[in-house]
Each structure stands twice: as structure tokens, then as C-alpha cells.
Amino acid sequence: MDTLASTEQSKLSSDWQSYLNEYIVDSAQRSIIFWDIMRKRGNGYIEHIKNGQPPVLRFNYEMILNGKNFKRPVNYALVKITDRRRSDKDDHKDKETQDVYNRRHDTVKRHASLPKRPIIIIDPRAGHGPGIGGSKRDSEIGMALENGHPVYFILFYTQPIPGQTLADIEAAEIKFVEKVNELHPNADRPAIMGNCQAGWAAALLCADRPEITGPLVLNGAPLSYWGGVVGTNPMRYKGGLVGGAWVNSFLCDLGNGIFDGSHLVAGFESLNPANTLWAKQYNVYANLDTEEERYLVFEKWWGGFFLMTTAEIHFIVSQLFVGNKLERGQLELRSGEKISLKNIESPILVFASRGDNITPPQQALNWIPRVYSSVEDIKRHGQVIIYIIHEDIGHLGIFVSGSVAKKEHKEIIANFDMIDYLTPGLYEMIIEGDVLKGDFTARYEERTLEDIAAMDDGIKDEEDFSVVAKVSEANDNFYKIWVSPWVKSFSSELSAEIIRNVQPLRMQRYMLSDMNSLMRPLESIASIARKNRKPAAVDNPLVAMEKDFSDYIVNVLNIYRDHRDLQQERLFQMIYGSEFIRMLFPPDKEEEAPKEIPECEREDYDKRMLPLEEGGIAAGLIRIFMAIAKIGHGIRRRHFELGEEIAQTHKVLSKLRPVQFKKILKQQAAILQADEDRAINALAVLIPDKDDRMDALGIAKRLCLVDGVYNKEEEAMIGKIKKAFEL
Numbered sequence: 001m002d003t004l005a006s007t008e009q010s011k012l013s014s015d016w017q018s019y020l021n022e023y024i025v026d027s028a029q030r031s032i033i034f035w036d037i038m039r040k041r042g043n044g045y046i047e048h049i050k051n052g053q054p055p056v057l058r059f060n061y062e063m064i065l066n067g068k069n070f071k072r073p074v075n076y077a078l079v080k081i082t083d084r085r086r087s088d089k090d091d092h093k094d095k096e097t098q099d100v101y102n103r104r105h106d107t108v109k110r111h112a113s114l115p116k117r118p119i120i121i122i123d124p125r126a127g128h129g130p131g132i133g134g135s136k137r138d139s140e141i142g143m144a145l146e147n148g149h150p151v152y153f154i155l156f157y158t159q160p161i162p163g164q165t166l167a168d169i170e171a172a173e174i175k176f177v178e179k180v181n182e183l184h185p186n187a188d189r190p191a192i193m194g195n196c197q198a199g200w201a202a203a204l205l206c207a208d209r210p211e212i213t214g215p216l217v218l219n220g221a222p223l224s225y226w227g228g229v230v231g232t233n234p235m236r237y238k239g240g241l242v243g244g245a246w247v248n249s250f251l252c253d254l255g256n257g258i259f260d261g262s263h264l265v266a267g268f269e270s271l272n273p274a275n276t277l278w279a280k281q282y283n284v285y286a287n288l289d290t291e292e293e294r295y296l297v298f299e300k301w302w303g304g305f306f307l308m309t310t311a312e313i314h315f316i317v318s319q320l321f322v323g324n325k326l327e328r329g330q331l332e333l334r335s336g337e338k339i340s341l342k343n344i345e346s347p348i349l350v351f352a353s354r355g356d357n358i359t360p361p362q363q364a365l366n367w368i369p370r371v372y373s374s375v376e377d378i379k380r381h382g383q384v385i386i387y388i389i390h391e392d393i394g395h396l397g398i399f400v401s402g403s404v405a406k407k408e409h410k411e412i413i414a415n416f417d418m419i420d421y422l423t424p425g426l427y428e429m430i431i432e433g434d435v436l437k438g439d440f441t442a443r444y445e446e447r448t449l450e451d452i453a454a455m456d457d458g459i460k461d462e463e464d465f466s467v468v469a470k471v472s473e474a475n476d477n478f479y480k481i482w483v484s485p486w487v488k489s490f491s492s493e494l495s496a497e498i499i500r501n502v503q504p505l506r507m508q509r510y511m512l513s514d515m516n517s518l519m520r521p522l523e524s525i526a527s528i529a530r531k532n533r534k535p536a537a538v539d540n541p542l543v544a545m546e547k548d549f550s551d552y553i554v555n556v557l558n559i560y561r562d563h564r565d566l567q568q569e570r571l572f573q574m575i576y577g578s579e580f581i582r583m584l585f586p587p588d589k590e591e592e593a594p595k596e597i598p599e600c601e602r603e604d605y606d607k608r609m610l611p612l613e614e615g616g617i618a619a620g621l622i623r624i625f626m627a628i629a630k631i632g633h634g635i636r637r638r639h640f641e642l643g644e645e646i647a648q649t650h651k652v653l654s655k656l657r658p659v660q661f662k663k664i665l666k667q668q669a670a671i672l673q674a675d676e677d678r679a680i681n682a683l684a685v686l687i688p689d690k691d692d693r694m695d696a697l698g699i700a701k702r703l704c705l706v707d708g709v710y711n712k713e714e715e716a717m718i719g720k721i722k723k724a725f726e727l
Contacts, residue, residue, distance in 0.1 A: 019536075125197060170208065189346070204333065381607070616684065
């Protein structure tokens with residue numbers, strides 16, 4: 001027995017010695033290669049700067065318009081993505097070619113001659129550079145190309161043009177959209193996809209010039225900056241804890257009139273210390289044989305720090321994040337011109353995630369019940385609003401994750417045409433299917449404002465933020481009057497450049513690069529380690545212990561984060577909930593209704609009914625088609641095919657361009673939704689001639705007889721049309 005036990009003990013000791021030897025070799029090689037990857041990150045950062053920090057796009061592009069050449073120059077440009085995944089000869093016809101194409105195909109089905117609408121993608125300018133929305137093949141740009149859309153991208157440069165403002169940028173973006181419309185005159189108006197900060201910028205654009213834009217997609221975009229759940233969303237407290245916008249004014253003065261975007265990146269990194277200080281690096285260390293390329297591509301974007309003017313960052317912080325003026329309809333890009341989100345005419349699609357700690361669903365969606373009093377109000381304004389909620393993806397994953405691109409973004413883009421035909425209202429887009437197989441189905445379920453409110457814990461906590469806005473304004477004014485002149489007098493371009501270069505996020509990249517002579521030998525040492533790579537076995541207990549230790553560190557840092565966030569939240573509530581502060585800076589109360597209510601705000605206003613008697617015979621015929629389709633709760637295939645045949649052969653409808661036909665179709669569906677009886681009675685105004693009325697009635701009967709016999713509802717509709725026509 002003693003001999004057997006001794007043998008087993010000896011074997012166990014031998015196994016552990018084997019595990020230890022294997023692990024030592026593996027961990028030593030990983031350590032060498034890990035630090036070489038850090039060296040590559042630093043070298044990549046320096047190389048990126050030398051090249052002017054171009055976009056991190058994985059797609060080729062060509063310049064269309066450069067904002068630097070505008071009368072009011074800005075550091076923005078419009079480019080066209082030139083990569084094509086498939087050959088579409090008719091995708092990018094110019095105006096003359098497209099007109100010839102349409103004339104030659106008059107006898108072909110209408111939708112076959114309708115070119116794909118262009119898509120314009122805008123990445124956030126929130127400390128980083130552009131391109132993250134197209135840094136992978138499986139991305140927003142990739143999905144748009146797969147669907148055959150012409151794709152445009154709005155990029156920006158590192159250095160802002162001195163004196164540029166958000167109003168100048170918005171004016172430039174309007175020119176970009178107008179140019180895209182000019183390049184695609186026969187297509188639907190371009191869809192605008194805005195990621196994060198670019199989302200609210202895109203919303204401003206669509207609200208200011210609704211007639212030139214198509215569907216608006218807001219990906220992880222904050223429009224309700226005070227929204228959030230107590231104990232869950234700590235980032236919204238940061239502005240109040242530092243006293244508001246004066247800090248940004250101070251940083252701009254130190255930067256000689258320029259704000260360094262690395263400060264914003266540092267703020268993002270501080271939200272999750274476990275990831276910043278440990279998990280991100282450990283993931284590379286533990287999986288460096290597969291993670292190196294992905295990590296370096298991401299870090300190239302994450303470490304690409306871009307700059308803003310004082311006017312830009314001050315407007316963003318004071319007017320949007322602290323002031324929350326966008327959702328309240330008080331935002332003025334130009335003096336005296338307030339921008340209302342109610343002005344947006346095209347469908348709005350909001351994509352948010354419960355796992356997003358930067359733009360939680362409350363900040364992405366709460367503007368809807370603030371701007372609109374009810375779903376009926378949304379309908380009366382002829383608006384279609386759709387939202388998608390992801391359960392766990394993080395903020396960057398909303399527009400970076402490959403799985404999200406292959407599911408949510410793919411379906412969003414594929415359903416642009418379907419969205420155009422939805423009647424006004426509030427919907428949730430639910431996508432079901434298998435990401436691996438790429439087989440999805442999307443459906444739209446009607447929602448109420450209560451469904452959005454249920455995601456929040458009430459709006460009582462937002463009262464404190466109205467106090468923050470007033471404290472911020474007072475602090476900022478005090479700083480500008482008494483402190484700013486002194487800071488500016490000691491600042492210069494040289495001092496600003498020194499401060500930027502010693503910023504910790506930049507310094508860590510400089511120090512871990514070939515600029516540091518101690519790092520240079522790593523290249524050859526790491527090359528040897530890669531050639532002789534001997535990874536430890538998956539079942540090596542020391543590898544499992546290493547992962548357990550990593551999890552322990554992450555848990556400790558998460559406990560620290562949660563405690564820190566809780567204390568910051570309590571401090572915020574203690575300061576801005578105190579009676580003394582509220583006596584000096586009273587919170588906003590509900591505004592009294594103005595004596596003269598604008599027409600669009602009156603309860604009897606219904607935007608859908610404005611074109612009730614406009615459009616002539618074409619509008620009348622399409623209204624009849626939609627009224628009969630409405631009986632069957634939607635356009636059935638038989639209705640669609642017969643409608644196509646009539647549209648191609650009718651003397652009036654056949655002259656309509658596809659875009660015009662689609663616009664009238666959507667318009668008539670909204671009118672019927674608003675008041676079917678008035679819509680049918682108005683047919684007599686649209687079709688005054690008796691012969692045309694007989695023709696229209698005959699079309700109505702043909703549409704009702706697609707099943708071979710009238711049902712009761714169809715008989716009633718024919719009766720209404722005959723009565724309206726007095727036949």
C-alpha cells in the first residue's frame with residue numbers, strides 16, 4: 001500500500017512538474033509577444049499621426065466634396081465608398097444615363113426600375129476619428145453594400161478649421177446631402193445613419209432640412225441627456241460633479257482655443273476600470289494567437305485623438321449634455337431659430353441596448369414622450385418612429401460588433417423600403433433568426449409611450465439636472481469673466497502642444513513604442529517566440545488558475561467601480577437636491593402653455609390631412625387602391641400584382657416616376673389612417689370628370705374582385721366610392 005501511494009504521489013508530482021514547465025514556457029512566450037503587441041500599438045499610433053490620421057475604413061473611397069473648400073470652411077468631407085461586393089451595372093448611373101434607363105424600361109415592373117436609395121453614414125466625433133462604422137467587412141457599410149445601396153460616408157479631419165461652429169458643420173452636411181440627392185435624382189431620398197454623437201447631429205440635420213433626407217437611423221445616440229435609472233447610469237452625473245461646462249472652457253484655454261478629444265476618451269475609459277486597467281489587456285495576453293489583429297485595429301481607432309474648437313465643445317456640453325435643450329425644443333444652432341424634432345418628416349429608427357452604459361435606452365428613447373404627447377400626436381404629425389432594443393451589447397458594439405452588423409444593421413438596411421410603407425405611429429422592430437445562418441425575419445409591433453416609460457424609473461430624478469444646468473451657466477460665466485483671461489495669458493500654441501503630448505493616453509503609446517529604445521529589442525525576441533510558440537494545453541490547471549485570478553481582479557475592480565459610482569450618485573443628489581442650492585438655483589417647473597399656440601401644436605392639427613384634396617387623378621386612384629388594401633389589413637400579393645399592372649398601363653399612373661408613385665402611396669395611406677370617411681368623400685375633388693370617375697370606379701371593382709367575389713367590407717367600400725362620385 002505504501003509503495004502504491006508513493007507511486008501515485010510521484011506520478012502526481014511529475015504531472016505537476018510537467019504542467020509547470022509547460023505553463024512557464026507558454027507564459028514567458030505570451031509575455032514577450034504581448035509586450036511586442038503593445039510596441040506595435042505604439043508604433044501604429046505614431047505612424048497614424050504621421051499619415052494625418054486617415055479614417056480606419058476597410059473600404060476604398062473617393063472624395064466627392066471637401067468642406068475645407070466651402071465659403072464657411074469646416075474639417076468635414078463627403079466621400080463615396082467604391083468597394084463593391086457584387087456587380088450592379090445600374091447602381092451608380094448619373095442623371096442622364098438614369099433617365100435613358102427609365103425610358104427604356106417603361107414596360108418593366110415599376111419597382112425594377114427604381115434604383116436603390118443611397119445611404120449616408122456618419123461616425124461620431126467624440127474624441128476619436130472616423131471609420132469605426134466601417135472598420136470591418138461585416139459592418140454598416142458592408143451590409144449596405146451587400147444590399148446594393150450606393151454608400152456615402154461623412155468623414156472629418158484631426159484639426160478643426162479655426163472658428164468653425166456646429167452651425168457651420170450642419171450647413172456643410174446639408175450641402176453633402178444635397179449633393180447625394182443630385183447624384184441620385186431618381187432614387188429615394190438618402191437614408192442617414194448616425195452613430196453615437198453623430199446621431200444627434202444627424203437629427204439636427206433632418207429636423208432643419210426634412211425635405212432632403214430619407215429615413216433617419218440613430219445608433220446608440222443620446223437625445224435625452226438627463227435620462228437614466230438611479231443606481232445604474234452614472235455617466236450622467238459627471239458634468240454636475242465638476243460644476244458644469246466651465247471645465248471644458250478651462251481645458252480649451254489650456255489648449256490655446258482647442259479642445260483635446262483625449263479628455264473625452266479618458267472619461268469613457270474611467271467608466272469601466274476593470275476593462276481599462278485589466279480585462280482588455282488580459283484578453284490579448286490570454287488569446288494573443290487570435291486577438292492581435294483585432295486589438296491593433298481597434299486601438300488604432302481608439303487612440304486616434306481628434307480635436308475640436310472651443311465653440312464646438314462648449315455648445316455640445318452646455319446646450320446639449322448639461323442644458324438638454326434638444327428634446328425640449330429650445331436648441332438654437334442659429335440665433336432665433338429653434339429646432340424641433342417634430343420637424344423631422346422621414347421615418348426615425350432608434351437602435352439602443354440595455355447593455356450600453358454610455359447611451360442607455362432611456363437617453364436614446366425618452367425624447368419621444370417629451371416631444372410627442374401621445375401616440376395619436378405622433379400619428380397626427382405623420383411620423384413613423386421605430387425602436388430596436390438589444391439586450392446586452394455594449395455601446396461600441398452597437399456600431400462595431402460583427403454579429404450586430406450581420407443581424408440588426410442588415411435587417412434595418414434591408415427593411416428601408418418596408419419602413420417607408422408603415423402608417424404613422426410608434427413601433428418596435430423585432431428581429432428573429434439565426435446569425436450564423438443569416439436567416440432573419442423582422443416584424444413591427446405597435447407600441448405606446450407607456451412602453452417607453454416602463455424602461456425608466458420615472459422622471460423625478462431629472463429635476464436635479466435642471467439645477468445643474470443653472471449652476472453650470474453661473475460657474476461658466478464666473479470662469480470666463482474672472483479666470484479665463486489669466487489662463488489665456490499664460491497659454492500659447494507651444495504650451496498647448498506640450499500639454500497634449502504629455503496626456504497619459506498619448507504618453508503610454510509613446511513609451512511603449514520604438515521611440516523608447518528599451519522596446520526595440522522586443523521585435524527580434526518576439527519573432528523567435530512566435531516561431532517557437534508552444535501554447536499550454538487547454539486542460540492545464542495552471543491556465544485555469546490564471547483565468548480565475550484574472551476574474552478575481554476584474555471582480556475587485558468592479559466592486560470598486562460600483563462603490564465609486566454609488567458614492568458619486570449620492571454626492572450628486574446631496575448637492576443638487578439640497579434646499580440651499582435649490583433656493584439659489586430653483587429647478588425648472590412645467591412651462592405654462594403659451595397664449596397663442598402654434599397651429600402644429602393644436603389638438604385639431606393633423607399633418608396627414610394637409611394634402612387631402614391635392615394630387616389630382618393619380619392621388620385619387622392610389623387612394624382607392626390603398627383604401628381597398630386597408631380592408632384586408634395590408635397589401636396582399638394579389639392586390640399588389642393587380643396594382644402593378646394598373647400602374648404600368650393607366651394613362652395617368654404610367655407617367656409617374658417610381659419615386660413619385662411611392663411618395664403618393666405613403667401619403668394616401670396616412671390620409672386614410674387619419675380619417676377614412678373624409679378621404680373617400682374628397683375623391684370627388686381629386687377626380688372631377690365623370691369619365692375619369694367611371695374609370696376609377698371600374699378599377700376599384702377590379703381590385704375588390706381579385707378573390708372572385710365581394711365580401712361585405714368591399715361592398716361597403718364600393719358603395720362609399722359610388723356615393724362620393726355621385727354615380
